[in-house]
Amino acid sequence: MTRVTGIGGIFIKAKDPxxxxxWYKKHLGIDVQAWGGTSFKWVDGERKPYAGTTAWMIGNGENFAPSESPFMVNYRVDNLPGLLTALHAEGCNVLDKTEESEFGxxxxxxxxxGNKVELWEPPLGE
Known part of the structure; x- marks a missing residue:
């Protein structure tokens, strides 16, 4: 079974989001949107776009709990239910909460x- 297929997002905890x-907008040119981050579109070696995005966001880190880390990485996966079954069987600390929305x-x-890791199965075609 394929597990992680890429990074879906990087989330940074800040004292002053x-x-x-x-700072990132001014100095690095990142197009920070009203929700606190941006979505980088994927391109191939010839800079042609193809399906997929990587999110990048700065916030207060409330969604990182119970972790106290200043970051959280979101990994793209192909088969979230299958991966969760495997992680449980391997004795990993899988949180009981899951979510499903138009975002996947x-x-x-x-x-x-002690780092919280987000696993994301995007909608088909994303």
Whole structure:
């Protein structure tokens, strides 16, 4: 079974999210949107777009709980239910909460260092 297929997003916890968002916008040219981040579109070696995005966001980190880490990585997966079954069988600390929306299916696991990891199965064609 294929597990992780790429990085779906990077989320950064900040003491002052608005200030840090503005810094990244001004100094690195990242198009920070009203929701606190941006979606980088995927391109091939010839810079031609193809399906897929990677989210990047700065916020207050409330959604990182129970982790106290200043970041959370979102990994794209092909088969979230199958992966969760495998992770449970392997004794991983899989959180009970899952979500499904127009953005896809989400679940979380805590790694051995206490970092919350987000698993995301995007909608078909994304």
């Amino acid at each position: 608005e200030m840090l968002q503005n 299916k989400f679940a979380w696991v805590i790694d051995p260092e």
